Structures are given as C-alpha cells and as structure tokens.
Amino acid sequence: MSTTQSERLRELLEPLVSSQGLDLEEIAVDSVGRKRVLRVTVDSDTGADLDRIADVSRALSAKLDESDVMGSAEYTLEVGTPGAERLLTEHRHYVRATGRLVRFQLADGGELVARITAADDDGLDLEVPGVKGRKPTVRRLAFDDITRARVQVEFNRKDDASDDKNDKKEEEA
Structure with missing residues (x-):
C-alpha cells in the first residue's frame, strides 16, 4: 500500500x-x-495538443472528484506538457528529443551542447556543432556519462522538412 x-x-x-x-x-x-x-x-511520442490536454484534464478532474486522495481542502488542477526546455530523465525522453539540441552535464564535471541524432538502450549518438566555421563532429555518449540533460530552445532551428522543400526548389530552378 502506498504511503x-x-x-x-x-x-x-x-x-x-x-x-x-x-x-x-x-x-x-x-x-x-x-x-x-x-x-x-x-x-507522448507524438506530443499532446490542447484538445488532448483538455480531454485528459476533464477525465482527471472527474476521477479526483470521486476519490478522497486530495482530501477535503480546496485545490486547483493544472494539466500541461513538460515545456520547451524539458529535463531529460527517462530513456523515452531522449528518444523524443532526437533531432533537438541538448545541454549535457557530464559525470566527469564537463558540459556539452550537442544535437541528439539517435538514441538506443546504451546511449546517444550526437552531432556536436562546429565552432568558428568548423564542421560538426560526431560523438557517442553513454547514459552513465550523463548526470543531467536539458533540451535547449532554438529560435533558428534548422527544420529538415523545410530544407528538403528548399532543395527541391533549387533543383527545379
């Protein structure tokens, strides 16, 4: 029984x-x-739009109303998603963050900012951005080497789908 x-x-x-x-x-x-x-x-793996949030919020509210888990005092229920700069704590979080830029705190005390290109059971494949005009480098990072990881907000994030469209337009020209 839970306490x-x-x-x-x-x-x-x-x-x-x-x-x-x-x-x-x-x-x-x-x-x-x-x-x-x-x-x-x-x-979820596909995200949660406002309609899904509203649906689950109504369902949770009804479930809470029929139980006494919150006691008799008033409370407000807020249902939302993790947000843009989410902390990555579970394997599924890393999978969902594939393609995103992440700031890693490393077990050796260092820090690394890189894009996740793939996640498997043992760790991550990363693309480390190049500095001062240098090309990006590829790196493998084991989960045991990570003490903390947080997705970074990118205002000028390169979108693969729009790049494909731009490439096709250039080919046609």
Whole structure:
C-alpha cells in the first residue's frame, strides 16, 4: 500500500492518463497561499495538443472528484506538457528529443551542447556543432556519462522538412 500522497495520486491517475494515449511524466502538489495546486505533466511520442490536454484534464478532474486522495481542502488542477526546455530523465525522453539540441552535464564535471541524432538502450549518438566555421563532429555518449540533460530552445532551428522543400526548389530552378 502506498504511503505518500504523490504515490497514491500516481496509482490513481496513471491508468487514466495511459488510457488517453499519454505518459504521466510528473505530479506535484504545491501550496500557493492558502490554496493547493495539483500539477500533472503529461506527454507522448507524438506530443499532446490542447484538445488532448483538455480531454485528459476533464477525465482527471472527474476521477479526483470521486476519490478522497486530495482530501477535503480546496485545490486547483493544472494539466500541461513538460515545456520547451524539458529535463531529460527517462530513456523515452531522449528518444523524443532526437533531432533537438541538448545541454549535457557530464559525470566527469564537463558540459556539452550537442544535437541528439539517435538514441538506443546504451546511449546517444550526437552531432556536436562546429565552432568558428568548423564542421560538426560526431560523438557517442553513454547514459552513465550523463548526470543531467536539458533540451535547449532554438529560435533558428534548422527544420529538415523545410530544407528538403528548399532543395527541391533549387533543383527545379
């Protein structure tokens, strides 16, 4: 039997989130003044749009209303996704971040910013951007060598699909 409120919430909500085709990433209960806020973070391999978030939010709200896991005090339910600069903690997070630029804190104390090109059970294949006009280099990084990893926001991110379209336009010209 679970002892913490977080464990009880996870046991109650995870099957419902999974039935909606999503992964339950995080549950947090915070006090904001006199009120409590229950934050539920969900995601999937294909992402979660606003309609899916709204659907799962309604389902979670109904499930919570029929249980006593939050007690009798008022609380606000907030359901969302991990956000642009998500922390990578699970294997599936690295797979989902393929193609994204990530800042790695390394076990040896170093830091590395690189793009994930592939993820398997043992580690990651990375493309390390070149500095001062140099070409990017390829590197393999084992999961054991990573202490922390966070996706970086890219405003001028190179989009493979639009590059293909541009290449075709150039060929036609």
